[in-house]
Amino acid sequence: MKQFPRLLAVTCALSSSLVLGHDMVPASPQQGPIVIQNATLHTVIDGVQTGSSLRIEQGQIVAIGPEVSTQDAQVIDAKGKHVYPGLIALDTSMGLVEVEMMRPSNDSYEVGESNPQLLAISAFNPDSEIIPTVRVNGITHAQVVPQGEALAGQSSLVSLDSWTIEDALVPTQAQFHLYWPTLRRLAHDEETQKKQLAQYDAQLDTIETTLIDGYRYHMAAQAGTIDKTDNRWQAMQSLYQGKGQLFVHANSAEQIEQAIAMTKPYQLKLVIVGGYDAWRVADQLKEVEAKVIYTRTLSLPMRTDEPTEMSFKIPSLLKQADIPFALGFSSDWNARNLPFAAGQTVAYGLSRQEALKSITLDAAKILGLEDMGAIGVGYKANLIISAGDILDPLSSKIEALFIDGRQIDLNNRQQQLYQKYLKR
Missing domain, CATH: 2.30.40.10 (Urease, subunit C, domain 1)
Incomplete structure (x- = not known):
């Protein structure tokens, strides 16, 4: 059952009054x-x-x-x-954000930590001024992704030429997005360190509890013992049935290993988004048949002691590690640079055909599409x-x-x- 959250509906209405469509x-x-x-x-x-x-x-x-x-x-x-x-642009907020610094025109996230029932497509604006500026660089479709904390909701693939949301929507498997917590640089003060670590552990506990509660609801649904429908866990049924994918936003090796360990008992279909260190944990990823959407091609290195060109080389390292991957560009208007990010990888190890494939066929396959x-x-x-x-x-x-x-x-x-x- 589709959910159209009140807050998103309100902000969408505000946006339409403040920003004209193309x-x-x-x-x-x-x-x-x-x-x-x-x-x-x-x-x-x-x-x-x-x-x-x-x-x-x-x-x-x-x-x-x-x-x-x-x-x-x-x-x-x-x-x-x-x-x-x-070209297929993965991990975008296209149509959800019009002016980044104006909160009423930013419908990319919702409050709360466990919102698997929320659909980003419900706030998608097919008349966004950003869409025609992105099309001119060859992007025909975009994955519209909710942002937030922990389990932020579900994304959808849309055509970038439509009158309505219904016209834009391209049917795919359910796509759930989980944002893995990041442990920032620890403070020098021991007391502050303890607070940071406790907060990080609490965030991990929240994710673990969400996965457990969703699975218990799934088992109860199979047994026919559900007394009261919970929209959150009901939405996750397809994930535990193997009919949906879990997109985990994580970059460090530690985050990716934690995500694999926590989701492995449920045999979820896993896609790592970001994936800066994915090549370092290739064996673990291949064991669970995970895929990667690498989004940092035109970013600075994640660590100060890494080579300047490290971000450019990672797609070729993923290829060498035999990990299925595609390139994404985590942005709204800036997603227009997707083909040039792919071109940058050609100078650092990928062939021209592999680079093109990473933003076309490989992107389609990650979303489970066989005819795009x-x-x-x-x-x-x-x-x-x-x-x-x-x-x-x-x-x-x-x-x-x-x-x-x-x-x-x-x-x-x-x-x-x-x-x-x-x-x-």
Whole structure:
């Protein structure tokens, strides 16, 4: 049962009165076949195909090859252009935050420590001014994630071109988000240290209690002995049934090991978000078949004694450790830099194809999707046409974007202002 929390509803109403939505009209459903000809296709699943074409019907790719039928189709000549799968931005607050410093326009978090029933999608604003500015860098879909403490709620995958929340939502497995506590640098004063450690232990106890209570409710539900429905634990049923995933936000090896140890008894499907030290605990992660969303590619090193380039190298270390991973970018408007973060990893160990895969197909697989993130027959027609390399900020020039076969308006507020001040 979906829950629309009172506080989120109130702040959403406030936001709508303070911030106007963008004026780009969502595209209509695909009316007829589209053929993109003579392009360089970056398929992700079948290498790079030069001088190739593809045909789109009813939002899906139905044919690929040097020659495809153009019967009854709108033909786009992409000679000299590159065609990529649409990019999937993981771990964003897109559509939840409009102006970061204005509390009434920030619907990304809720009070309380155990809110598994809360759905971030209930506060998503498909008219956010931020969305068109992100699309122009090739991002077609975003994982909209709740923020907060401990078990903060559930995320959803959304299309970045829609009239309503219902139009935007892409069905996936349930996605629960657990923020692991961080033990900050201990104070020199012994008494203060004790307080810090006690607070940290209390936060761990809260998480453990939440997992235990949720599991007990699940067992009682299986036995048919539930007398009174609790929306929190009822929402977690899919997690204990293996139909949902637990996204644990953690970076240090200690946090990741604690998360594995605490969730292992319940055999939960685990995804580590952040994952700075994930490569250091590869064996433990592989034992529980965990995946990683690495989000710190363009960040400074986590420790002062680490090499400056450490954050850039970690994706290649995850690849060497054979840990399934994708790249994310924990932000709202700044998520537009996702392709350039992937490009940075190419200079530090990943191949260009692996980097592209980490923000397309690998991202889709982490969310349990089998028909997104690649250019192939049967895949959704989420596509980018670019004059250059989308992973390179100097040559990337996106000329067209398709979501489910619909060509999207690439205009946005920033381009409108640019054109305005050219006339000054």
